[in-house]
Amino acid sequence: LALSHALKLALARNELSLVYQPQFSFERQRMHAAEVLLRWQSPEWGPISPVEFIAMAEHSGLIISIGEWVMREAAKQLALWQKQGMHNLVLAINLSGVQFNQPDLVTNLARIVREEGVEPACIELELTEAVALQNPEAAGLVMHALQQAGFHLSIDDFGTGYSSMSYLKRFAVDKLKIDQSFVRELESSADDKAIVTAIIQMAQSLEMKSLAEGVETQAQADLLRELGCHEIQGYLYSRPLLAQDFASFYWAQM
Numbered sequence: 001l002a003l004s005h006a007l008k009l010a011l012a013r014n015e016l017s018l019v020y021q022p023q024f025s026f027e028r029q030r031m032h033a034a035e036v037l038l039r040w041q042s043p044e045w046g047p048i049s050p051v052e053f054i055a056m057a058e059h060s061g062l063i064i065s066i067g068e069w070v071m072r073e074a075a076k077q078l079a080l081w082q083k084q085g086m087h088n089l090v091l092a093i094n095l096s097g098v099q100f101n102q103p104d105l106v107t108n109l110a111r112i113v114r115e116e117g118v119e120p121a122c123i124e125l126e127l128t129e130a131v132a133l134q135n136p137e138a139a140g141l142v143m144h145a146l147q148q149a150g151f152h153l154s155i156d157d158f159g160t161g162y163s164s165m166s167y168l169k170r171f172a173v174d175k176l177k178i179d180q181s182f183v184r185e186l187e188s189s190a191d192d193k194a195i196v197t198a199i200i201q202m203a204q205s206l207e208m209k210s211l212a213e214g215v216e217t218q219a220q221a222d223l224l225r226e227l228g229c230h231e232i233q234g235y236l237y238s239r240p241l242l243a244q245d246f247a248s249f250y251w252a253q254m
């Protein structure tokens with residue numbers, strides 16, 4: 001079976017699943033949210049990275065149904081977790097640029113969370129900086145509509161594009177996610193430290209939160225906290241977890 005054809009069948013064959021990566025809030029000293037990450041285990045091809053199959057799904061248009069499946073599964077899981085007593089948990093969901101440019105995006109997402117019994121305020125939508133910058137005027141309008149519908153928004157992979165302060169100000173964004181490429185050598189590279197410092201300060205002046213991705217060492221975490229970063233995500237705190245393991249992790253850190 002060719003990879004692209006296998007992907008077409010993946011949804012129906014139940015080969016897609018979600019994992020959840022905890023995000024640690026310095027202020028609350030515990031988990032604040034989790035990023036939802038898609039996994040595909042193909043019987044023919046084995047496990048395939050989302051970097052590979054998301055790009056393929058974007059080309060074929062399949063990303064629309066996959067994206068809606070992710071939102072529904074995540075909302076369903078969150079509703080269940082809330083019933084079990086996990087209050088104040090936010091799930092962050094990645095949006096592809098193709099999804100973002102669909103005219104019915106806002107109504108579709110709002111309908112899905114409503115049908116699953118979850119408040120939009122419990123969902124944060126991650127949009128990459130590249131997508132936001134493709135057409136900042138149009139992107140600003142969609143972000144505003146998503147925010148009006150009650151969703152939280154963050155800019156993913158921040159620092160890899162060239163957002164100017166003036167554009168950022170127009171985006172109805174709650175959080176900047178600092179790309180892990182700047183975190184990796186945070187302690188040894190003066191340039192990376194300068195960039196991370198600038199992003200955190202920019203977020204602060206625009207009344208946004210900042211989250212550093214790919215945090216793997218305690219030294220990185222300590223430095224980020226010193227710099228005023230609000231949240232961290234990475235292997236230091238936790239790898240992405242299966243739903244069941246995520247629930248154990250949640251209750252253990254409470």
Ligand code: G
Nearest residue numbers: 036037038049050051054070094095096240
């Ligand atoms: O966890 P990981 O290595 O697998 O993720 C790789 C990339 O795939 C990340 O850039 C992430 O944003 C993207 N990704 C993971 N899950 C999803 C998803 O559900 N939708 C979209 N559009 N991208 C995702």
Ligand code: G
Nearest residue numbers: 094156157213214215216233234235236240
């Ligand atoms: O959506 P985004 O591009 O931010 O996806 C996050 C990606 O980073 C996922 O592929 C996830 O599995 C990966 N990741 C999460 N934590 C770490 C980490 O501490 N180190 C590294 N190298 N990758 C990480």
Ligand code: MN
Nearest residue numbers: 035094126156
């Ligand atoms: Mn992301």
Ligand code: NA
Nearest residue numbers: 156157179213
């Ligand atoms: Na990212």
